[in-house]
Amino acid sequence: MTVQDIRAFNRFYTNVIGALDYSRHLYAPYTLTESRVLYELAHSPRTDAADLRAELTLDAGYLSRILNKFEQDGLIERTPSRRDPRRRRVTLTARGRETAALLAERADESVGALLATVPPAERPRLSEAMRTVRTLLSDGRPPRREDVVLREPGPGDLGWIVARNAALYAAEYGWNADYEGLVARIVADFAEDHDPHLERVWIAELDGRPVGCVMCVRDDAPATARLRLLLVEPGTRGLGIGDRLVTAVIDFARGVGYRDLVLWTNDVLAAARRIYQRHGFVLVAEKPHRSFGKDLTGQDWRLDLTGTGE
Amino acid sequence: MTVQDIRAFNRFYTNVIGALDYSRHLYAPYTLTESRVLYELAHSPRTDAADLRAELTLDAGYLSRILNKFEQDGLIERTPSRRDPRRRRVTLTARGRETAALLAERADESVGALLATVPPAERPRLSEAMRTVRTLLSDGRPPRREDVVLREPGPGDLGWIVARNAALYAAEYGWNADYEGLVARIVADFAEDHDPHLERVWIAELDGRPVGCVMCVRDDAPATARLRLLLVEPGTRGLGIGDRLVTAVIDFARGVGYRDLVLWTNDVLAAARRIYQRHGFVLVAEKPHRSFGKDLTGQDWRLDLTGTGE
DNA sequence: CGGTATCTCTGACTGAGTCAACTATCTATC
DNA sequence: GATAGATAGTTGACTCAGTCAGAGATACCG
Numbered sequence: 001m002t003v004q005d006i007r008a009f010n011r012f013y014t015n016v017i018g019a020l021d022y023s024r025h026l027y028a029p030y031t032l033t034e035s036r037v038l039y040e041l042a043h044s045p046r047t048d049a050a051d052l053r054a055e056l057t058l059d060a061g062y063l064s065r066i067l068n069k070f071e072q073d074g075l076i077e078r079t080p081s082r083r084d085p086r087r088r089r090v091t092l093t094a095r096g097r098e099t100a101a102l103l104a105e106r107a108d109e110s111v112g113a114l115l116a117t118v119p120p121a122e123r124p125r126l127s128e129a130m131r132t133v134r135t136l137l138s139d140g141r142p143p144r145r146e147d148v149v150l151r152e153p154g155p156g157d158l159g160w161i162v163a164r165n166a167a168l169y170a171a172e173y174g175w176n177a178d179y180e181g182l183v184a185r186i187v188a189d190f191a192e193d194h195d196p197h198l199e200r201v202w203i204a205e206l207d208g209r210p211v212g213c214v215m216c217v218r219d220d221a222p223a224t225a226r227l228r229l230l231l232v233e234p235g236t237r238g239l240g241i242g243d244r245l246v247t248a249v250i251d252f253a254r255g256v257g258y259r260d261l262v263l264w265t266n267d268v269l270a271a272a273r274r275i276y277q278r279h280g281f282v283l284v285a286e287k288p289h290r291s292f293g294k295d296l297t298g299q300d301w302r303l304d305l306t307g308t309g310e
Numbered sequence: 311m312t313v314q315d316i317r318a319f320n321r322f323y324t325n326v327i328g329a330l331d332y333s334r335h336l337y338a339p340y341t342l343t344e345s346r347v348l349y350e351l352a353h354s355p356r357t358d359a360a361d362l363r364a365e366l367t368l369d370a371g372y373l374s375r376i377l378n379k380f381e382q383d384g385l386i387e388r389t390p391s392r393r394d395p396r397r398r399r400v401t402l403t404a405r406g407r408e409t410a411a412l413l414a415e416r417a418d419e420s421v422g423a424l425l426a427t428v429p430p431a432e433r434p435r436l437s438e439a440m441r442t443v444r445t446l447l448s449d450g451r452p453p454r455r456e457d458v459v460l461r462e463p464g465p466g467d468l469g470w471i472v473a474r475n476a477a478l479y480a481a482e483y484g485w486n487a488d489y490e491g492l493v494a495r496i497v498a499d500f501a502e503d504h505d506p507h508l509e510r511v512w513i514a515e516l517d518g519r520p521v522g523c524v525m526c527v528r529d530d531a532p533a534t535a536r537l538r539l540l541l542v543e544p545g546t547r548g549l550g551i552g553d554r555l556v557t558a559v560i561d562f563a564r565g566v567g568y569r570d571l572v573l574w575t576n577d578v579l580a581a582a583r584r585i586y587q588r589h590g591f592v593l594v595a596e597k598p599h600r601s602f603g604k605d606l607t608g609q610d611w612r613l614d615l616t617g618t619g620e
Numbered sequence: 621c622g623g624t625a626t627c628t629c630t631g632a633c634t635g636a637g638t639c640a641a642c643t644a645t646c647t648a649t650c
Numbered sequence: 651g652a653t654a655g656a657t658a659g660t661t662g663a664c665t666c667a668g669t670c671a672g673a674g675a676t677a678c679c680g
Binding site for chain 2: 003005006007009010011012013014016017018020036039057072089097107108111112115117120121122123125126127129130131132133134136137153154155156157158159160161162163164165166167169170171177178180181182183184185187188190191203234235236250276278296
């Protein structure tokens with residue numbers, strides 16, 4: 001139950017933050033809230049009081065007093081905004097910048113002490129996990145098509161293709177380890193010997209992690225290319241990633257002179273079939289078979305690349 | 311710079327928690343701290359006041375007053391501890407349990423609203439990332455040997471072997487994609503056809519994620535087994551995982567009647583070599599070769615399984 | 621037994637944050 | 651251009667979460 005996970009995490013992280021703040025001298029002679037205001041000012045140097053209020057969700061009266069204190073201490077200057085004389089433009093003085101830097105330094109030290117307890121080899125995992133939490137929780141904006149990029153595979157990506165194909169089809173359709181072997185065989189053949197002009201793999205990447213793939217290789221038949229291993233991570237379906245991958249294969253195959261593009265799939269993979277249909281593939285044969293521990297119906301699809309190429 | 315990442319995350323998560331707590335009615339008629347106490351009581355029903363103080367790092371006087379309030383409201387009962395009459399045993403009443411449940415429910419709702427903004431398919435990633443942050447930051451206790459378990463591969467694990475072998479050796483030694491192809495070939499051969507009585511793969515798992523692997527297959531020579539693809543994630547080295555994996559292979563090979571265990575490695579892999587030496591392997595041949603885009607020196611090692619088997 | 625530490629409680633206090641009232645100004649509408 | 655309503659900022663008054671110090675009771679240690 002994820003709600004429980006989140007609550008557990010909240011309790012945990014409340015303690016982490018509490019532990020960091022515990023030695024209150026961190027902010028001396030200011031408070032946590034005051035230092036947040038100072039931080040905000042240091043990182044967007046000219047802001048109106050109203051912006052600060054909105055950004056940090058502070059009480060207007062509270063903020064007003066904090067700014068009074070800062071002004072007395074010579075950390076800020078307040079001038080009326082030209083645009084709207086009700087608003088007050090707040091600017092850090094040189095001294096304010098110094099103080100902000102000092103507080104930042106202390107915070108860095110304290111966080112550094114925390115970080116020192118994490119083995120260096122694990123730190124990238126920590127950064128990565130924190131980024132994941134942030135992006136998933138921050139306003140939950142759905143990823144956009146433009147965030148997805150297609151690229152060539154790097155080290156480990158072929159293994160990723162094997163792992164994700166196996167794990168997903170095991171989870172969704174109960175296929176057994178034979179399928180993982182088949183995929184491993186396909187990527188092994190590809191890695192071992194392929195003509196980069198005629199055969200290629202694409203990885204779809206979203207925010208730095210792979211979320212899809214497809215492969216284009218030569219088929220036995222002359223001037224025929226074969227599309228294989230089309231996969232899109234469930235969490236990112238509906239972004240047109242499958243379409244883009246298939247388009248990449250079609251354009252590539254046509255561009256290097258193949259006349260036909262074929263593929264083999266199974267009738268249970270409805271989402272993939274719709275993609276193929278959209279791109280003009282036609283079903284040319286269908287045959288039941290027993291594979292991967294299931295009774296399946298294999299399908300051969302074909303696309304004529306010499307036809308009405310745009 | 312990871313310190314900055316953490317601080318950014320702290321600022322972010324301060325806001326998340328603040329947003330959740332903002333509607334203070336969440337805890338009405340109690341405060342956040344009071345509800346934390348209640349939560350703690352509900353989850354370890356008989357505790358002394360001193361335990362609560364330690365667990366939640368509260369001021370003794372503050373806690374005393376909170377418990378007074380709870381007692382007045384009929385949520386708890388206080389009795390002197392038998393073991394030490396200075397201590398006070400605190401127990402929730404039925405009414406206390408009800409109240410705790412009510413508060414928990416409200417918190418669940420509020421967290422649920424947050425969770426609702428995360429697409430369902432991404433929730434496992436969120437849980438996973440939070441767990442990672444927790445385990446890495448929680449007192450930085452290094453993982454213990456006992457936390458590592460060896461198991462058979464599940465769906466996707468063979469792909470994981472390919473991916474991690476390729477990514478690690480690319481990062482550490484600059485090996486090219488040929489190596490990924492070789493590993494894929496090895497796991498494909500294994501997956502496609504292996505006698506489970508004579509050939510096997512082990513995955514080392516730590517906190518639910520794979521951190522190491524090894525494979526044992528039949529060699530061409532009679533009564534000879536071959537150890538392949540020994541790998542331990544850098545972050546978890548030093549926990550004896552490599553030793554356990556090699557031991558697993560040796561015990562297995564000896565147990566099913568192999569007389570020899572051989573392996574091929576490269577001299578650059580010093581850490582692995584030390585493991586093999588510890589287990590009694592002897593170097594039988596060495597030959598330079600050019601593979602994976604590098605000039606390497608391959609080594610054949612052998613262990614006589616019929617010898618002084620314990 | 622005496623000295624010291626620990627557990628709990630209460631009184632007294634601090635100060636972070638809230639609320640409400642007020643002024644001044646902007647914006648929208650008739 | 652007059653009026654109504656919203657918004658920005660300020661100040662006074664207040665609340666109440668959390669801290670600190672001291673006291674009584676008891677444990678632990680020599």
